[in-house]
Structure formats: structure tokens, C-alpha cells
Amino acid sequence: xxxxxxxxxxxxxxxxxxxxxxxxxxxxxxxxxxxxxxxxxxxxxxxxxxxxxxxxxxxxxxxxxxxxxxxxxxxxxxxxxxxxxxxxxxxxxxxxxxxxxxxxxxxxxxxxxxxxxxxxxxxxxxxxxxxxxxxxxxxxxxxxxxxxxxxxxxxxxxxxxxxxxxxxxxxxxxxxxxxxxxxxxxxxxxxxxxxxxxxxxxxxxxxxxxxxxxxxxxxxxxxxxxxxxxxxxxxxxxxxxxxxxxxxxxxxxxxxxxxxxxxxxxxxxxxxxxxxxxxxxxxxxxxxxxxxxxxxxxxxxxxxxxxxxxxxxxxxxxxxxxxxxxxxxxxxxxxxxxxxxxxxxxxxxxxxxxxxxxxxxxxxxxxxxxxxxxxxxxxxxxxxxxxxxxxxxxxxxxxxxxxxxxxxxxxxxxxxxxxxxxxxxxxxxxxxxxxxxxxxxxxxxxxxxxxxxxxxxxxxxxxxxxxxxxxxxxxxxxxxxxxxxxxxxxxxxxxxxxxxxxxxxxxxxxxxxxxxxxxxxxxxx
Amino acid sequence: xxxxxxxxxxxxxxxxxxxxxxxxxxxxxxxxxxxxxxxxxxxxxxxxxxxxxxxxxxxxxxxxxxxxxxxxxxxxxxxxxxxxxxxxxxxxxxxxxxxxxxxxxxxxxxxxxxxxxxxxxxxxxxxxxxxxxxxxxxxxxxxxxxxxxxxxxxxxxxxxxxxxxxxxxxxxxxxxxxxxxxxxxxxxxxxxxxxxxxxxxxxxxxxxxxxxxxxxxxxxxxxxxxxxxxxxxxxxxx
Numbered sequence: 233x234x235x236x237x238x239x240x241x242x243x244x245x246x247x248x249x250x251x252x253x254x255x256x257x258x259x260x261x262x263x264x265x266x267x268x269x270x271x272x273x274x275x276x277x278x279x280x281x282x283x284x285x286x287x288x289x290x291x292x293x294x295x296x297x298x299x300x301x302x303x304x305x306x307x308x309x310x311x312x313x314x315x316x317x318x319x320x321x322x323x324x325x326x327x328x329x330x331x332x333x334x335x336x337x338x339x340x341x342x343x344x345x346x347x348x349x350x351x352x353x354x355x356x357x358x359x360x361x362x363x364x365x366x367x368x369x370x371x372x373x374x375x376x377x378x379x380x381x382x383x384x385x386x387x388x389x390x391x392x393x394x395x396x397x398x399x400x401x402x403x404x405x406x407x408x409x410x411x412x413x414x415x416x417x418x419x420x421x422x423x424x425x426x427x428x429x430x431x432x433x434x435x436x437x438x439x440x441x442x443x444x445x446x447x448x449x450x451x452x453x454x455x456x457x458x459x460x461x462x463x464x465x466x467x468x469x470x471x472x473x474x475x476x477x478x479x480x481x482x483x484x485x486x487x488x489x490x491x492x493x494x495x496x497x498x499x500x501x502x503x504x505x506x507x508x509x510x511x512x513x514x515x516x517x518x519x520x521x522x523x524x525x526x527x528x529x530x531x532x533x534x535x536x537x538x539x540x541x542x543x544x545x546x547x548x549x550x551x552x553x554x555x556x557x558x559x560x561x562x563x564x565x566x567x568x569x570x571x572x573x574x575x576x577x578x579x580x581x582x583x584x585x586x587x588x589x590x591x592x593x594x595x596x597x598x599x600x601x602x603x604x605x606x607x608x609x610x611x612x613x614x615x616x617x618x619x620x621x622x623x624x625x626x627x628x629x630x631x632x633x634x635x636x637x638x639x640x641x642x643x644x645x646x647x648x649x650x651x652x653x654x655x656x657x658x659x660x661x662x663x664x665x666x667x668x669x670x671x672x673x674x675x676x677x678x679x680x681x682x683x684x685x686x687x688x689x690x691x692x693x694x695x696x697x698x699x700x701x702x703x704x705x706x707x708x709x710x711x712x713x714x715x716x717x718x719x720x721x722x723x724x725x726x727x728x729x730x731x732x733x734x735x736x737x738x739x740x741x742x743x744x745x746x747x748x749x750x751x752x753x754x755x756x757x
Numbered sequence: 758x759x760x761x762x763x764x765x766x767x768x769x770x771x772x773x774x775x776x777x778x779x780x781x782x783x784x785x786x787x788x789x790x791x792x793x794x795x796x797x798x799x800x801x802x803x804x805x806x807x808x809x810x811x812x813x814x815x816x817x818x819x820x821x822x823x824x825x826x827x828x829x830x831x832x833x834x835x836x837x838x839x840x841x842x843x844x845x846x847x848x849x850x851x852x853x854x855x856x857x858x859x860x861x862x863x864x865x866x867x868x869x870x871x872x873x874x875x876x877x878x879x880x881x882x883x884x885x886x887x888x889x890x891x892x893x894x895x896x897x898x899x900x901x902x903x904x905x906x907x908x909x910x911x912x913x914x915x916x917x918x919x920x921x922x923x924x925x926x927x928x929x930x931x932x933x934x935x936x937x938x939x940x941x942x943x944x945x946x947x948x949x950x951x952x953x954x955x956x957x958x959x960x961x962x963x964x965x966x967x968x969x970x971x972x973x974x975x976x977x978x979x980x981x982x983x984x985x986x987x988x989x990x991x992x993x994x995x
Contacts, residue, residue, distance in 0.1 A: 582818055584818050584819060584820055584870065585820070585843075587820075587867075587868045588820035588843070588845070588868045588869060589868075590867075590868060591864065591865065591867050591868020591869060592845060592868065594864060594867070594868075595847055595861075595864055595865065595868075598860075598861065598864055599847065599848070599849065599850055599861065600850075603847060603848040603849070603850070604845065604846075604847050604848075605845070605846045605847075605848070606844065606845055606846070607831040607841050607844060607846075615830060615832065618831075618832055619831035619832055621846060624845055629842075629845075632842075635842040636842075639841050639842060656930065657930060658836050658956075658958070658959050658960035659833065659836055659931065659932075659933060659934075659956035659957070659958070659959070659960040660830055660832035660833040660836055660960060661830050661832075661833060662802075662804040662805045662808065662829070662830045662833040662834075662837075662956075663804055663828050663829075663830060664828055664829070664830040664831075664832075664833075665827075665828045666827065666828070689927075692926060692927065708921065708924040708925060708926065709924060709926065709927060710923075710924040710925070710927065710928060710929050710930050710931070711927075732924055732930060732931050734921045734924055734931075737801075738801050738918070738919035738920070738921070739801065739919075740921050740924075740931055740934070754830065756805075756921075756931065756934065756956075757801075757802065757803065757804040757805060
């Protein structure tokens with residue numbers, strides 16, 4: 233069962249209100265009204281706002297989504313006790329048992345859809361809810377996504393045929409495969425899942441390593457294990473018993489962090505990661521919350537803690553809890569060898585990146601877009617020209633491609649590339665004010681130093697006076713390095729000479745003279 | 758059983774620190790920046806020094822925010838080792854009061870592990886304490902450029918006696934600066950001093966003289982303290 237626009241449902245947006253939920257300047261979900269206006273998931277905020285200027289902007293809040301999803305999970309829990317939540321808005325259950333009970337896969341799918349629609353207040357927002365039944369988690373997730381209007385049931389054994397004509401992009405969208413790897417498949421001419429599945433396992437392993445083999449398995453329609461499968465739990469589980477019942481969420485989450493750290497450390501010592509985690513909490517009065525969480529790529533400690541927070545937050549808010557919590561237990565229900573396809577392998581955003589992106593969004597709201605800036609490469613021969621600053625809200629800080637393009641454009645970019653002959657070599661000045669300060673470079677007689685058109689000096693510089701400060705004796709200098717830029721365009725034409733000047737107080741400055749006036753444009757602070 | 762004791766993570770001192778580039782290791786207790794503390798950088802090379810201190814942590818994945826230092830040279834930061842994709846500059850509003858600065862720094866600390874900032878000239882002691890508590894709670898490192906005012910800084914670094922190499926009278930170009938950086942403070946029992954290239958010929962920080970001189974002369978036969986031994990080993994190793 234999958235609701236692609238769950239964040240919109242959780243925020244309680246009505247169907248006719250255009251709205252979108254943003255994370256790191258990209259749309260993660262939108263309401264039907266916004267979708268009609270042309271807003272798509274994955275769009276940049278700017279583009280989406282162009283399409284739909286009066287849309288309400290919402291910040292992505294996992295906790296809100298998880299709390300709202302709890303109702304749905306309870307409703308589905310009546311069909312199948314062993315279900316697992318992949319993320320708020322997406323859950324998996326083993327259909328074999330329940331479908332026999334309800335009279336077939338189609339009947340089960342319809343029942344599920346009705347129950348979810350009733351429980352989730354989904355009708356008001358008219359968001360699509362997909363129910364899909366197929367072999368394995370990946371195929372069923374694809375089926376659910378495609379079965380948004382009416383449930384899609386793929387007959388047992390035909391999942392590979394169902395997947396074969398679909399584009400490989402599904403691997404990234406629902407399979408947790410790195411988008412770069414998916415892009416590489418597409419560039420290699422493997423456009424469809426069937427083409428990928430037609431290759432041999434060994435070839436993919438040899439060429440792309442474990443992530444390639446994983447992608448291949450998904451494309452063939454085999455999952456590593458059926459959802460809710462009876463995998464004997466490893467001996468290792470991590471738990472904390474409280475002598476004094478704890479009624480607040482924060483200390484529990486903190487404890488969970490400690491438990492998750494232990495668990496992940498113990499598993500990684502054996503070279504394994506946990507893909508399915510059961511979180512159990514019990515109160516003093518015997519109330520119990522037990523839930524399984526699944527993540528194909530394996531869970532890091534912060535990912536476990538996040539899931540514990542989702543579960544406990546919604547459980548404690550549900551009103552079923554009459555006493556403090558006395559037990560928190562994390563059980564790694566499914567583990568597999570850690571073959572290195574962790575998030576960071578291909579340079580995906582880390583927890584620190586996500587945190588910084590959220591802080592940047594908040595800061596932009598506090599002091600304005602123009603006061604929260606990130607550097608961007610412009611190119612040039614003067615320090616202030618080489619890097620500029622752009623509002624952080626206009627860029628996607630967690631997107632590696634975007635960032636690389638911003639800081640060092642590739643050679644196919646326009647204008648701002650090239651080695652910039654005539655730029656000064658390293659080290660670069662650490663103090664680069666936006667505008668230069670007026671200065672005076674004088675010779676031993678106190679006369680201003682002049683530079684002729686051929687780059688000859690009237691006399692050796694002896695003192696440097698910056699703005700209103702007292703003159704400093706010059707102890708060393710180098711230059712002039714003439715610069716004649718933009719001569720082909722009168723408005724941009726600059727003709728100047730640069731000097732590096734070291735003064736008696738130990739400071740070094742980059743000084744330039746333009747039209748007979750001296751400026752300090754940067755200092756080596 | 759006390760809950761606080763039960764849930765307290767048993768982290769080692771090393772896990773509560775952020776790394777610094779190798780040449781700066783001898784200047785710091787445990788050879789790294791202590792999380793939850795403030796470090797003051799003063800003297801002639803304060804901007805370069807603050808960037809160099811932040812470089813190790815940013816290489817390791819931390820994000821660096823530069824608050825109210827609008828003139829920061831991006832290229833120099835890159836040469837000192839800061840990955841520019843994790844650098845963000847925040848300018849406080851024009852009508853700046855010290856409370857506005859403190860609010861801004863507090864918000865920045867929510868998302869950034871390393872923050873370089875200037876302390877406003879007239880900062881109230883109460884506001885300073887609030888910022889300090891926030892730094893501690895978020896386990897971030899606050900690096901101040903210039904006078905830290907009433908902010909209690911655990912480590913103070915001062916760069917002095919700069920000597921620029923590379924330019925003569927009319928020829929050459931700047932190749933590097935030798936400075937003596939002294940660190941002192943509550944966590945450093947004896948001030949430590951290191952001669953550094955800041956910046957060196959490639960723009961990065963490098964050690965000029967690998968021997969650490971405690972400023973106070975040792976008495977003959979005085980056994981090395983464990984700190985000094987560790988530094989001696991660290992410098993010998995690299």
C-alpha cells in the first residue's frame with residue numbers, strides 16, 4: 233500500500249487547495265490542485281512556483297507524517313498482524329495468508345483500499361492511494377504506485393513479466409538504488425528493467441559490485457526475502473528496562489539512540505546491516521507497541537532512531553498509553569551482509585547535510601534569502617571576481633551535481649571557465665571585502681607612485697596609506713601585473729595594474745591602481 | 758536506577774572532538790577541537806587561523822557557517838582545505854543588536870557543527886552565557902575572530918610575528934607567511950607555541966618547525982608531562 237502524496241494528506245490539505253511540500257528546495261509531494269497546475273515531484277521550488285504561484289508551501293515534517301500514518305497502520309493491522317512500515321505513507325504486508333481469508337488477492341486489495349481511505353481521512357484531500365499485490369517488495373511497490381486509481385494485482389509468478397517493460401528509473405524511485413547507478417544504466421542503453429534482468433548476475437557483480445547485483449535482483453523481480461517472512465531473529469537484540477517509568481518522548485528517544493548505536497556497532501563488527509527492525513515498547517500497565525520497519529538499503533543508527541521516534545510519538549499521542557514506558561527493545565529481525573551499498577558509497581547526502589539544509593531553510597526565513605549565502609565560482613583575475621555569493625535558498629545544498637556545477641562549472645559551461653591566465657597564484661587573500669578601500673601608495677619623497685601605460689613605475693613605493701589609517705612603511709612589494717580586461721566591450725573594459733604590498737606591521741595587501749587611483753582590494757589576513 | 762545515568766552515552770573524550778589539520782594538532786588539548794566549546798582566534802592572521810581550524814572538521818563531513826564575517830575569502834578557504842560545498846555565509850540584519858546576533862548564532866548552531874563568527878562589541882554577559890549554553894547543548898564548536906568579549910573561550914589562539922616570504926623590492930610574488938601561533942586557556946596548562954606557514958606556498962597550513970617549545974623553560978630533570986610526551990610523539994610521527 234502506498235500513498236505517494238502522503239505528506240499532503242498528513243498536513244490536512246483539501247483537494248482544491250494547491251499546496252506542495254518541500255524539502256531542500258525540491259517538491260516531495262503536491263496536492264491534486266497543484267498537480268493539475270503542472271507541479272511535479274522532484275521539481276525545484278522556483279520552477280514549481282512558476283507553474284503554480286499561489287500554492288501553499290509546507291515544510292517536510294516526517295514526525296507529522298508518521299503521526300498521521302498511525303491511523304492507517306492500525307486499520308491495516310486488522311488484516312495482517314505482521315506488517316512493516318517502510319516510511320510514512322508506504323507499508324508492506326505479506327498477502328498470502330490474508331488473501332486466502334478474504335477470498336483472493338483482488339478482494340483483499342479492495343478491502344485494503346476501503347479501510348485505508350476510511351482511516352486516513354484521505355477522501356478530503358483526494359490523494360491517490362495505491363494498492364498493489366505482486367511477488368516481492370519491489371514489484372509490489374511498483375504495482376502500488378501504478379495502481380493509484382484502482383488496485384493492481386500481479387498474478388503470482390508473473391512479476392518479472394510485469395516489470396520487464398518498465399523503465400529502469402523505478403529502481404531509483406522505489407527500489408532504493410542509487411540514482412547515479414540508475415542514470416548509468418540508462419546511459420549504457422539499459423532503458424528497461426527487462427533489459428537489465430536479461431544480463432547475467434555475474435556480469436553485473438563484476439562491473440558494478442554489490443549495488444549492481446542488488447539492482448539486478450530487483451529488476452528480475454526477486455526480493456531478498458518475502459515481507460514478514462519467518463526469519464529467525466538473531467540472538468542480538470538491544471533493550472533498556474527502566475525502573476522508573478518514563479512518560480516523555482525525548483528521554484526515550486535518547487535511550488533509543490544509545491541502543492541503536494550499540495546495535496549498529498555490534499552488527500557492523502560482524503559486517504552486517506539490519507534491513508528489518510522490530511521496535512517494541514511496553515508501559516508499566518502492560519500496554520504494548522510493536523512494529524516492524526523495513527529499509528532495503530539497511531538502517532544506520534540515526535535511521536533507527538528516527539523510526540523509533542515515529543512509532544513512539546504516534547503511540548503516545550494515540551491515547552492508548554496510560555502509564556510511563558518501562559521497556560524499549562530493538563530487535564534486528566532481518567540482517568544481511570553489509571556489502572557496502574550504504575548511502576555514502578555514491579556520495580548521497582549525510583545526516584549532517586540534511587540538518588544543514590533544514591537550518592539554512594530556517595535561517596532564510598529568519599534573516600531573509602539575501603543574508604544566507606553560499607559561494608559560487610564566477611571566474612576572473614581579481615579575488616572579488618573569482619567567487620561570488622548566491623542565496624542558499626536558490627540552490628539544492630544536498631545535491632552533489634548541483635553543488636559541483638555551482639563551485640566548478642564543467643568545461644562545457646559558458647564563459648566562466650578556463651584557466652584564467654594572469655590570475656595571481658596561491659596563496660589567495662583570506663580577507664576579500666565586497667568593495668575595495670581607497671588607498672595611497674607613495675614613494676620615499678611622499679609623492680604618489682604612478683604607473684605608466686607600459687607598466688613602468690615612477691618610483692619605488694615606500695609607504696601605503698589605507699583610507700584614514702596612519703601610513704605604513706612598505707617592506708616588500710611585487711608587481712606591477714597589468715590587466716587589460718574586457719577591451720572588446722566598452723562597458724566592461726578595465727585597465728589596471730596589481731601589486732602585492734607587505735607593510736612593516738606584517739600585513740600583506742593586494743593593491744591595484746586604476747585611472748591613477750589606488751585601491752586595496754584584498755588582504756592576506 | 759537513575760535514568761540520567763542509565764541513558765548517558767559513554768563516549769570517549771576523542772568522540773567529543775572535531776579533527777583539525779595536522780599542523781595545528783600540537784596546539785590543542787587532545788589534538789582536536791573540543792565539541793561544545795568556544796575557541797578565540799586573535800592576532801594578525803585571525804581570519805586564516807579560524808578557517809584553518811575549521812578545515813579538518815569540514816573535511817570530515819561537518820558543515821561550516823560563517824556568521825557576520827562577510828569578507829571571508831572563498832578561494833583562501835578552499836586552499837586552506839575547507840570543502841566549499843559545506844560552507845554557508847550568514848549575514849546578520851543591518852540594525853544589529855547583540856540579542857539579534859545571539860538568536861542568529863543559536864539558529865545557526867542547530868544545523869552547523871562549526872561556526873566562525875565575530876562577537877559584537879558590546880555583548881551582554883547574559884547573552885554571552887546563552888550562546889555558550891547553546892554551543893554546549895548542540896555539541897558544536899564556536900570559533901571567534903577577533904576579540905571574544907565576555908564570551909568565555911576555552912582556548913585562545915594568537916598569531917604573531919608574521920613574516921611574508923616571496924616578495925622582494927619589485928619582484929617575486931607572495932609565497933607564504935610564517936607566523937608563531939600561541940594557544941592558551943583553561944584547558945591548556947602551559948601555553949603552547951608552534952611556528953606555522955599560514956598560508957604556505959599552496960595556500961594550506963604547514964608546520965615550519967616541528968618542535969614545540971613550552972614558553973616557560975623547564976627545569977633540568979623535570980620529567981615530561983604526559984601532554985608534552987604525547988605532543989612529542991605526535992610531532993615525531995608526522
